[in-house]
Amino acid sequence: MHVVIVGAGIVGAACARRLVADGHDVTIVDRAGTAGGTSASGEGNLLLSDKGPGPELQLAQLSARMWSRTPAALAEEIGHDPAIEYDAKGGLVVALTDEGGHTLAEFASGQTAAGVDARRISPDEARSLEPWLTEQVAGAVHYPQDAQVQPVAATLAFLESAGRRGARILQGQEVLGALLDASGGLRGVRTSHGELRADRVLIAAGPWSATVAERFGVHLPVLPRRGMVLVTSRMPHRVFHKVYDADYVGAVASGDAELQVSSVLESTAAGTVLIGSSRQRVGFDDTLQVDVLRRIAARAIRLFPFLADVPMMRAYGGFRPYMPDHLPVIGPDPRLPGLWHATGHEGAGIGLSLGTAELVADLMAGRECAIDPTPFAVDRPSLRAHLETEAAS
Numbered sequence: 001m002h003v004v005i006v007g008a009g010i011v012g013a014a015c016a017r018r019l020v021a022d023g024h025d026v027t028i029v030d031r032a033g034t035a036g037g038t039s040a041s042g043e044g045n046l047l048l049s050d051k052g053p054g055p056e057l058q059l060a061q062l063s064a065r066m067w068s069r070t071p072a073a074l075a076e077e078i079g080h081d082p083a084i085e086y087d088a089k090g091g092l093v094v095a096l097t098d099e100g101g102h103t104l105a106e107f108a109s110g111q112t113a114a115g116v117d118a119r120r121i122s123p124d125e126a127r128s129l130e131p132w133l134t135e136q137v138a139g140a141v142h143y144p145q146d147a148q149v150q151p152v153a154a155t156l157a158f159l160e161s162a163g164r165r166g167a168r169i170l171q172g173q174e175v176l177g178a179l180l181d182a183s184g185g186l187r188g189v190r191t192s193h194g195e196l197r198a199d200r201v202l203i204a205a206g207p208w209s210a211t212v213a214e215r216f217g218v219h220l221p222v223l224p225r226r227g228m229v230l231v232t233s234r235m236p237h238r239v240f241h242k243v244y245d246a247d248y249v250g251a252v253a254s255g256d257a258e259l260q261v262s263s264v265l266e267s268t269a270a271g272t273v274l275i276g277s278s279r280q281r282v283g284f285d286d287t288l289q290v291d292v293l294r295r296i297a298a299r300a301i302r303l304f305p306f307l308a309d310v311p312m313m314r315a316y317g318g319f320r321p322y323m324p325d326h327l328p329v330i331g332p333d334p335r336l337p338g339l340w341h342a343t344g345h346e347g348a349g350i351g352l353s354l355g356t357a358e359l360v361a362d363l364m365a366g367r368e369c370a371i372d373p374t375p376f377a378v379d380r381p382s383l384r385a386h387l388e389t390e391a392a393s
Helices: 010-021 055-078 098-113 123-129 151-164 206-215 247-253 290-303 305-309 346-365 381-392
Strands: 002-006 025-030 091-095 119-121 139-143 168-171 175-180 186-191 194-197 200-203 223-232 242-245 260-267 273-279 312-322 329-332 339-343
Touching: 002 010, 002 186, 010 025, 010 151, 010 339, 010 346, 025 151, 055 151, 055 346, 091 098, 091 123, 098 139, 098 247, 119 123, 123 139, 151 168, 175 194, 175 206, 186 200, 200 206, 206 223, 206 312, 206 339, 223 290, 223 346, 242 290, 260 290, 273 290, 290 305, 312 346, 329 346, 339 346
Parallel strands: 002 025, 002 200, 025 168, 091 242, 200 339
Antiparallel strands: 091 139, 119 139, 175 186, 186 194, 223 273, 223 312, 242 260, 260 273, 329 339
8 A cells, every 4th residue: 555644753763663664655744844743852751660550551561562672673774883872770669758658559550460570679679779869758559561762763763764664754845735536535645745555545744633524534643742951961870760740640640731840850971961841731822931941940849859959951842742632643533434543642652652663564464463452443432522622612
């Protein structure tokens, strides 16, 4: 089949790489450049630690198994070291109150039952893993399966792999609408540079997927959820794992539109420390919000007091594709034959990209999927009310 993928971020790139491996003819279209949106504004998290039992965790576990093999696979596919900075550093989740420690322990127990390696450790053990950590630790869980990757480098490596096997990448071309046959089936796309014929069209445009879907005549309840990150100057290595406070899990799962801030820290290969995070639904407003950065910094100092004396080099923000039921949409859209979706991963798109691509490829081929794809369907019960509300209006 000829598949047009709308969006050259990490999800679209991973899908392209996987689909060309199945022998499909793939064209990727992006109105800007590769990895220019959400994929360029994340921290590169590959996490199991922030996901409770359920479909998203199953997708994350599938993806984690694939990520561990990906650097070697990419090196073989593109003929050189992909330099994606994959680091299986593990994660450390810390509670600073007794109540938070109890909640964290209960959450970790549920994860353990679902197959996650979640190790409850003492405050002293936590500080042995992170010597610069605050003395105020009330509880901690070590997650050896958490990892990190450089998201832009990974996206570019996926695209290079796909391109070496024939995929075409069209940058600076905006998708304007659908090409339909006489029966109403999708047969391609209209772009700012002309028409592209296709057997299937896959929307992987992150928080802009709703806009693209609207141009195909379907409603998709994807909303942008803004996040901001601070970056320190380079320093000797003092943060050795992905470290965050227990409030982060609640922020991820919350549907509140108001500002939420929690501490999330990790070092990079360049010697900086990335400090997040915030979540806020403000549309596509990208105004620099100093008060948000101040709150992020204050919470980070609670975890690592030494940061009070470390200069910040820069700050950046981006938009996560938020879905009202906190699950991505992966698979065909029954409302328009030929239209497919791979979007709505919110802040987990980097980590979930490989599993998402695997589900898309298996569904397109009619193969049995590694995990049940039903929870990610666009017409699932938890999304139906949002679709029906839009149709009624």
